[in-house]
Structure formats: C-alpha cells, structure tokens
Amino acid sequence: MTDAYREWYRGRRVMITGGLGFIGSNLARELADLDADVLVVDSLVPDYGGNLFNIAGYESRLRVNVGDVRQQTAMDVLVRDREVIFNLAGQVSHIDSMTDPLTDLEINCRGQLTLLEACRHHNRDAKIVYAGTRQVYGKPARLPVDERHLVRPTDINGVNKAAAESYHLVYDQVFGMRACSLRLTNVYGPRQLIKHNRQGFIGWFIRLAVEGGEIQVYGDGSQLRDFVFVDDVVDACLRAGATDVVNGEALNVGGAQPISHRDLVQLLIKVAGGGSVRYVDWPQEKKAIDIGSFYSDSTRFSRAVGWSPRVSHEDGLRRSVDYYRAHLPHYLENPA
Amino acid sequence: MTDAYREWYRGRRVMITGGLGFIGSNLARELADLDADVLVVDSLVPDYGGNLFNIAGYESRLRVNVGDVRQQTAMDVLVRDREVIFNLAGQVSHIDSMTDPLTDLEINCRGQLTLLEACRHHNRDAKIVYAGTRQVYGKPARLPVDERHLVRPTDINGVNKAAAESYHLVYDQVFGMRACSLRLTNVYGPRQLIKHNRQGFIGWFIRLAVEGGEIQVYGDGSQLRDFVFVDDVVDACLRAGATDVVNGEALNVGGAQPISHRDLVQLLIKVAGGGSVRYVDWPQEKKAIDIGSFYSDSTRFSRAVGWSPRVSHEDGLRRSVDYYRAHLPHYLENPA
Numbered sequence: 001m002t003d004a005y006r007e008w009y010r011g012r013r014v015m016i017t018g019g020l021g022f023i024g025s026n027l028a029r030e031l032a033d034l035d036a037d038v039l040v041v042d043s044l045v046p047d048y049g050g051n052l053f054n055i056a057g058y059e060s061r062l063r064v065n066v067g068d069v070r071q072q073t074a075m076d077v078l079v080r081d082r083e084v085i086f087n088l089a090g091q092v093s094h095i096d097s098m099t100d101p102l103t104d105l106e107i108n109c110r111g112q113l114t115l116l117e118a119c120r121h122h123n124r125d126a127k128i129v130y131a132g133t134r135q136v137y138g139k140p141a142r143l144p145v146d147e148r149h150l151v152r153p154t155d156i157n158g159v160n161k162a163a164a165e166s167y168h169l170v171y172d173q174v175f176g177m178r179a180c181s182l183r184l185t186n187v188y189g190p191r192q193l194i195k196h197n198r199q200g201f202i203g204w205f206i207r208l209a210v211e212g213g214e215i216q217v218y219g220d221g222s223q224l225r226d227f228v229f230v231d232d233v234v235d236a237c238l239r240a241g242a243t244d245v246v247n248g249e250a251l252n253v254g255g256a257q258p259i260s261h262r263d264l265v266q267l268l269i270k271v272a273g274g275g276s277v278r279y280v281d282w283p284q285e286k287k288a289i290d291i292g293s294f295y296s297d298s299t300r301f302s303r304a305v306g307w308s309p310r311v312s313h314e315d316g317l318r319r320s321v322d323y324y325r326a327h328l329p330h331y332l333e334n335p336a
Numbered sequence: 337m338t339d340a341y342r343e344w345y346r347g348r349r350v351m352i353t354g355g356l357g358f359i360g361s362n363l364a365r366e367l368a369d370l371d372a373d374v375l376v377v378d379s380l381v382p383d384y385g386g387n388l389f390n391i392a393g394y395e396s397r398l399r400v401n402v403g404d405v406r407q408q409t410a411m412d413v414l415v416r417d418r419e420v421i422f423n424l425a426g427q428v429s430h431i432d433s434m435t436d437p438l439t440d441l442e443i444n445c446r447g448q449l450t451l452l453e454a455c456r457h458h459n460r461d462a463k464i465v466y467a468g469t470r471q472v473y474g475k476p477a478r479l480p481v482d483e484r485h486l487v488r489p490t491d492i493n494g495v496n497k498a499a500a501e502s503y504h505l506v507y508d509q510v511f512g513m514r515a516c517s518l519r520l521t522n523v524y525g526p527r528q529l530i531k532h533n534r535q536g537f538i539g540w541f542i543r544l545a546v547e548g549g550e551i552q553v554y555g556d557g558s559q560l561r562d563f564v565f566v567d568d569v570v571d572a573c574l575r576a577g578a579t580d581v582v583n584g585e586a587l588n589v590g591g592a593q594p595i596s597h598r599d600l601v602q603l604l605i606k607v608a609g610g611g612s613v614r615y616v617d618w619p620q621e622k623k624a625i626d627i628g629s630f631y632s633d634s635t636r637f638s639r640a641v642g643w644s645p646r647v648s649h650e651d652g653l654r655r656s657v658d659y660y661r662a663h664l665p666h667y668l669e670n671p672a
Contacts, residue, residue, distance in 0.1 A: 102450070113492075150486065152502075155510070163445070167437075167495055169488075
C-alpha cells in the first residue's frame, strides 16, 4: 500500500526533460527500475549537467532523444503520448544567469513555455511536474520558509525560474491541464555536475574532498541550508507525478534538518577521509546575490503526498563520495 | 516646495519607452511642458497602443526614435546619456498573452532584459521607473491588496510582467543601479488604445459610450476595481523618477476609491449622455482568467513620495469622453 505510487508507474509512458542531467538521470534510472516506459529528452548543452554516463547500464532500458525544450516542433512530437512529464530541463547556474541573463531567459522561460504550448496543443492530459527552486524566495524574511513567504528572487535565474513555475500554474488553471511545481532546496548526490563550480557549491565541495583538495568556505560558514539527497527528490517527483492532489500548486521540497556550511564541510571531510577547509572572505559578486541562512518548511508537500526525506547527511555524503570516487573521470572537464 | 519634483525635470534628459502609447505619451507631453529633454522610444507595433497622434502638437518639443526594446544595439545607443528612463514599453493584453504567450515573453521579458543590459553596460547611473501592474497579484486573497500580498498571476501577461519587474529589482540590488516598479491598477484617460477591446475594458467602454453603443458587462457588474486617471499616474511616475527613496521597491499605485463595474458604467453613461448597458454571461475564456474584485492599497507609495490620486471618477470620465469625442477618428482601426 505504501508503495502504490511506485507500482503505478509500471508501463506508464513518462518523459523527462533534462533527463541526462543530475536529478533527471537519477529519476530516469528509478523509473526504468519500476518498469515505466521512459523517454529521456536532453539537449546535452556543453557546460550544463547532461552527461550520457549518467545512464550507464540503462541504455537499453530507456529511450534517449537529444533535443532542446526551446524547439517547438520537436516538443510537439515528443509530448504526444506521454502520461507524465517530469520537466527538469533548465539553466541552473545563478552565476551564469548574471553574466548572460538572456540565455537564462531563453532556456528557463522560452523553453518552458514551448514545452507547455506543446502539451496544450498536443497532449492536454499529461501530468507535468516542474522542478522549481527555493531560489524564488530570495533572502528569507523568516525561517523556516513556507509557501506563504513572498517570492522575491535575488538573481536572474531565480526570476526566470519563478516565471517558469508560474507558467505551469497558469496552464493548469486556465487550460484545464495538470501541473505542479516542487520548490527544491539544495540537492546533492551522484550524477551531479562537478566539472566546474558555477552550479552550486555542494557538488564542487564533494569533488574537492574526493580529490583531497582545499574547500574554500565564504565567511565563517555559519549559514544554514537544508540539503536534500537526490534519491529523496526522486521520491518526491514520483509521488507528485502519481497524484492529482498537488495540481496547480508550488510546494517546498527540502531537507529534514538544516545544517551550517561549516558542519557540512566537516562531515564531508570526515566521510571522505580527505580534503581540507579554509575560510575566506566573500567575493563581492557572490556576496551581492547571497541570501544568508535558508531552510524550508516542506510540511504542505509532506501532508499532501506522504513524503519525507529519509537519507541522512552522513549517508548521503558517503554515497556521493563513493560514487564520484568510482567514476570521477566521467565527471571532469574532458570526460574519459 | 510641493512642486520641487516637477521643477527638477527642467533640462533633465529623460527617455520614455512606449512613449507613443497611452501612459507614455501623456507623460511625454507633461515632461515637455516641464521643459525636460524628452526622448520618446516606441516600436509602433500595429495593434498595440503606440499612436503618433498621441503627441500631436508636441512634435517639435520631443525627439521620437522608432525602435524596439528587444533590439540590443539600438538600446545600447539610446540609453547612453539619459538621466531618467520611464520604462513603459510592453505588450499589455491579457487576452493576447494567452493566445500567443511567446510574443508576450519576447516583449515583456526579453525586451526588458535587453533595456536593462543596455543600462548595465552603457549607463548605470540612469534612474529607471518601470510600469508594473496589479496583475502580478492575481486573484486577491484579501482586500485591499498591499505589497505583502503574494504574487500569483493568473495569466501569462501577469507572469511576464512580474518577471520584468523582478529584473529591475535585481539589477538595482546586484549592479548598483537605481530602479523601481509602480504596480499600476486600472488606468484610464485620453490617448488609450480603443481600436479593439483586448487591452482592458475601460477604454473600450468609453469608446462605446462616445459612439452611443451598448456596453456589455459580464456577470452582475458587482466586482470592484480601483481606477486611476492617467494624469495621476503621470504624477506618480514623475515623483518616482525624481527620488531615490523608492529604489529597489515595487509599490502599488491605485485609485482612491474602489467602484463596481456597474456603478462605473452608470456614471460613464451619465457623463457621456449616451450609450447603454447590458449584463451578459461571462465568456468562458475570460472567466478563466478573471480575478473577481480587486483594489489596492497605495499607502506605501503615498507615504514615500507624497502622491495621492486627485482626479475623481466623474471628472476623469468626463475628460476622457471629451477627448475621444474630439479626436475619435485618430483612435479607430484605420486612423484618419
């Protein structure tokens, strides 16, 4: 009974945009294990998270279509027979969004509208689960942050992700479609991009620990975050996709317990048995878009679908370290 | 002393995007009267509000540059020496945004980012006043709506206007620029587009009254709105442009007193001495994006800059009716 939502995916026709990326590929593998009919769509833009190695061993159990959510004609065809669409494609670097805001707009707004238009005109019955982000809240006015908190993003990536989320809710409301958004906090785990440090610090820190390098923490490391392990996010996606109770909603999906950067890095170094830490001053351009402590309240989502995060920081970090230790060359700039 | 902010514009180099449109042209004329150095930029997209007749009599006192905010190279040049930029260009039809969301995105998001990028790279000192909208709030959870109310737009136009507003606040915060947004409610008055009814009902109702036609009100007309006359909005723009106290903020600019559609139409018919009213059922596609009663609380903006709306509904409607009666042919589909 507790796993009815997993059983529900057997033979289900699903599509995952950004399906060769971090969360997408973990979700794709899980869905293949549940015997779903999985279509992975990914643009494999260099410098982004898509990586064919992420589906190693699953090549014959998934269908991969290299394609871009900005391409209307491709999306019009691909969405046609899909019952659930996990919409995870996106530009995810805050930093890149500030140096090149127009590319962020194209991918995170135009791409999302293009996918939604494809569904509106060719498959209104699909259930769409959008990967939102806690970034839409910006600097929190209070902690923990629940969904009544104002949306006030502090960078262009956050603005565009907020818009994309809203598109989903508007299409749900106006066109009788079924869509929801999960506002994910800091997600970590195997298959994350770690070849550069512009897509969040946690993957980068894990790489440095695995390589025995020096981890630089800005300021005194006292800021709190609620990290969530990728398997817990995959579980959240599966639950959201299999139910209609969260349609038209944007709900927080965060970690169980907030932890400071300082404590997280100490734990990481302990688990990895390597790496070191140095506290450095904030770079000015990063300070400008930093939000201080942040952790979210996921009560609404938990109550709606019965989800809760199950993987501890220690376990999650160990699984991450083990994974990258085994497969590091595939995640470096020029993959082996 | 009370008019120091108006005096401040003498010789000031200002730019108005969408400056041949409804609010833009009223603002341009006022600024010319204040002896500002006025650059009007407008794309004159057919079907939108730009209309050369809107600056009739002022041609020699303004500089008009036909150009589109989506055109980076043009904006890079035009912004260079401007001290205040009133950024009013936009696609404003809710209806059009639902039939063609990608065009709305291009104009309201990409165009705005393009203008901001031009300022970031070529004129960081400019003060930018963005024409936001109460649409960003969507269906109100409580009345009156103040700035603590969640942003939950119910149509694509509202989503994109919310994103564009946020871009301004992010550029203010991150790049040390100076920008604010005024969330305007239902604005009416001379020089509004009335050649079709897809840009809000009030202009369309005024046209029908002037033509002695039948005004169709959806439902029972009991919904409340706070209408604000365009001269009051022009005054709000002038105050916001001349001060730094509202930088980085998005503030409501609404009418003094809410009034029902029913009462407004009755007043309009009385003032015009013509036209009739008929109550009809809601068309389904309009009902889907309707928000019920809405009126805003402009206390924060009023306190910050000393603004309050001064033109009564009766006076505003009379001035509107008189204007269109005198100049109607210039506002029809094939202008004389």
